[in-house]
Amino acid sequence: MQTTIEQDGEQEQFNFDETGQLVSIKDAYYLRYQEGETKIPVTFKFDGNGDIFLTRNAANRTRFQFRPNQTFETHYQSEYGLIKLEVRTIRVLREIDFNAGHGHLIVDYQLWAQKQLIGKYQIRLQFNA
Numbered sequence: 001m002q003t004t005i006e007q008d009g010e011q012e013q014f015n016f017d018e019t020g021q022l023v024s025i026k027d028a029y030y031l032r033y034q035e036g037e038t039k040i041p042v043t044f045k046f047d048g049n050g051d052i053f054l055t056r057n058a059a060n061r062t063r064f065q066f067r068p069n070q071t072f073e074t075h076y077q078s079e080y081g082l083i084k085l086e087v088r089t090i091r092v093l094r095e096i097d098f099n100a101g102h103g104h105l106i107v108d109y110q111l112w113a114q115k116q117l118i119g120k121y122q123i124r125l126q127f128n129a
Helices: none
Strands: 001-008 010-015 020-025 028-035 040-046 052-057 062-066 071-078 079-096 102-113 116-128
Touching: 052 102, 062 071, 062 079, 071 116
Parallel strands: none
Antiparallel strands: 001 010, 001 116, 020 028, 028 040, 040 052, 052 062, 071 079, 079 102, 102 116
């Protein structure tokens, strides 16, 4: 997994190579792994409607929903209280064969709070069973 974050003209890139699980529950597939040295639980959910959900269960839990050219509201629990965010999906490309257990996912999105752009994000996920 590779994540690129652009905020205030600065860009950071993070790379993770983790072992995980791909499971099917009802009409959805879940890709789960633990990220980094702190072992933050991360789940990608691929539902039957084509939506993709990303959940990170760190000290401050995040749950994002991605659908091309759509905006979804979410909340972020910060040390200062609950912050309302908007997740604007710019692009989603996915080449996934769940039966074979491998795939490639590209998600480009923006985070907004109070009508201000917080940052631009890119997710590049590649997995093999």
